[in-house]
Amino acid sequence: MTDVRVGIADMRVAKAPALLVAHGLGSCIGIALYDPELCLGGMAHTLLPYQRAGTGPFRVGKFVDSAIEAMLAELEARGAVRQRLWAKIFGGATMFRSPLHPEDDGIGVRNTRAAREILDVFGIPLVAEDIGGHHGRSVEFDLATGCIQIRSLRQHETVVTL
Amino acid sequence: MTLEQLTEQQLDMLKELSNIGMGHAATALSQMLDQTVMLRVPRVTVADLAEVPRLLGGAERQVVGITLRLLGEARGHILLLFPRASAEHLLQQLSGQSEPGAELDEMAVSTLCEVGNILSSAYLSAMGNLLEMVLIPSVPLLASDMAGAVVDRLLIELGQSEDLTLVVETEFHDLGPESSAVTGHFFLIPEPAALAAIFAALDRGKT
Numbered sequence: 001m002t003d004v005r006v007g008i009a010d011m012r013v014a015k016a017p018a019l020l021v022a023h024g025l026g027s028c029i030g031i032a033l034y035d036p037e038l039c040l041g042g043m044a045h046t047l048l049p050y051q052r053a054g055t056g057p058f059r060v061g062k063f064v065d066s067a068i069e070a071m072l073a074e075l076e077a078r079g080a081v082r083q084r085l086w087a088k089i090f091g092g093a094t095m096f097r098s099p100l101h102p103e104d105d106g107i108g109v110r111n112t113r114a115a116r117e118i119l120d121v122f123g124i125p126l127v128a129e130d131i132g133g134h135h136g137r138s139v140e141f142d143l144a145t146g147c148i149q150i151r152s153l154r155q156h157e158t159v160v161t162l
Numbered sequence: 163m164t165l166e167q168l169t170e171q172q173l174d175m176l177k178e179l180s181n182i183g184m185g186h187a188a189t190a191l192s193q194m195l196d197q198t199v200m201l202r203v204p205r206v207t208v209a210d211l212a213e214v215p216r217l218l219g220g221a222e223r224q225v226v227g228i229t230l231r232l233l234g235e236a237r238g239h240i241l242l243l244f245p246r247a248s249a250e251h252l253l254q255q256l257s258g259q260s261e262p263g264a265e266l267d268e269m270a271v272s273t274l275c276e277v278g279n280i281l282s283s284a285y286l287s288a289m290g291n292l293l294e295m296v297l298i299p300s301v302p303l304l305a306s307d308m309a310g311a312v313v314d315r316l317l318i319e320l321g322q323s324e325d326l327t328l329v330v331e332t333e334f335h336d337l338g339p340e341s342s343a344v345t346g347h348f349f350l351i352p353e354p355a356a357l358a359a360i361f362a363a364l365d366r367g368k369t
Contacts, residue, residue, distance in 0.1 A: 008215065023222045024215060024221030024314070026307070026308075027314055027318055028317075047314070047317060048318060095314070095315050096303035096305050098303055135307055138221075138308065153224060
């Protein structure tokens with residue numbers, strides 16, 4: 001099995017038996033797309049919701065919109081069929097709680113909203129999510145099964161499976 | 163001002179500036195701990211956003227981060243990072259209270275935020291005096307979690323404008339026994355416009 005690291009502002013596509021791995025997501029949002037027929041999937045670790053017109057060259061994995069677009073293109077180029085794809089999203093936490101704005105509509109929330117909107121535009125069903133809260137997440141996406149394991153450091157180390 | 167244009171001399175100026183600021187912060191910390199606090203030579207790195215967690219020893223390393231916004235004539239961010247064990251030693255020495263591995267309670271959070279406040283204020287007032295600039299720290303905020311998750315909020319703010327980030331980093335540690343040593347990293351992350359303002363102020367100082 002090979003681990004494919006997905007760093008910050010990064011996007012990777014891989015096939016089973018590989019694992020796609022992202023460490024320490026906070027307010028960033030992770031997006032996984034998967035074609036179960038081919039055991040082919042992609043993962044992005046994005047920072048911001050939408051790219052802005054007129055900004056210079058940037059990494060495609062930096063924005064939710066450009067990352068999903070690029071991931072979809074690469075998956076389809078490798079034979080994935082859009083109608084078969086599903087999506088899972090994770091992250092979008094509020095890491096620094098402010099006493100002045102306890103329920104801040106922060107960047108994590110905006111990233112999550114953007115991911116849902118864009119997946120909807122492309123007609124990709126969002127089948128599971130582990131979103132929000134005030135904790136970081138480390139993620140392992142097993143391309144053989146489509147299962148995503150999420151670890152966090154709350155009180156005791158906890159594992160969520162999507 | 164883009165980061166690629168920085169000269170060797172400008173990078174040295176930033177290091178020196180940070181050294182002076184950090185010297186004052188270290189004095190404050192050593193008075194709090196009643197211990198000598200040593201500083202490493204600052205590193206000025208133009209880091210790719212994606213590399214920042216690696217500078218901190220890996221995205222999954224458990225840390226306590228205290229962040230303040232830098233307000234006033236130069237804007238940016240300050241991030242003070244302690245490995246989790248160091249934060250516990252610090253709490254132990256300041257308040258006599260700290261349970262290894264336990265969730266930080268309100269008192270612990272407020273104590274560590276205050277440490278962040280004192281160190282940042284010392285750093286900024288020394289730097290402000292030198293630059294003849296008014297530099298004000300915002301209210302500190304704290305997060306205790308994986309390093310990657312703690313820094314990504316900052317990367318997001320910086321990532322709005324550029325893929326590259328200028329980080330002025332100083333590592334410090336006290337000379338206490340190893341079992342209760344306090345080490346930490348102090349980061350100054352100026353916004354691009356702030357860098358231009360800082361260099362302009364330094365140039366004014368020379369003439």
